[in-house]
Amino acid sequence: MFDIVIFLLLLSMLIILYRFLKGPTLSDRVVSFDVMSIMGVSLLVLLALYFQRSLYLDIALVFGLIGFLGATIFGRFIEKGL
Structure with a gap:
């Protein structure tokens, strides 16, 4: 049972990693980092x-x-800048 859940979690992390690397906007990358x-x-x-x-x-x-x-620091950076 744990093996299947861990495999699915790692698979979904790879999909999210793709969105993190290829995200069209900075907001997409921040959300994928948080996820x-x-x-x-x-x-x-x-x-x-x-x-x-x-x-x-x-x-x-x-x-x-x-x-x-x-995620909070990145969100603040997007909103106002440092």
């Missing part, structure tokens, strides 16, 4: 459940905070 960070956190949580290691949950928490801050 990839959320999917990365989800992948780390699934790996924590699969391997029964709580260390991955700590890493997922930090990665989630960094992804949120990154």
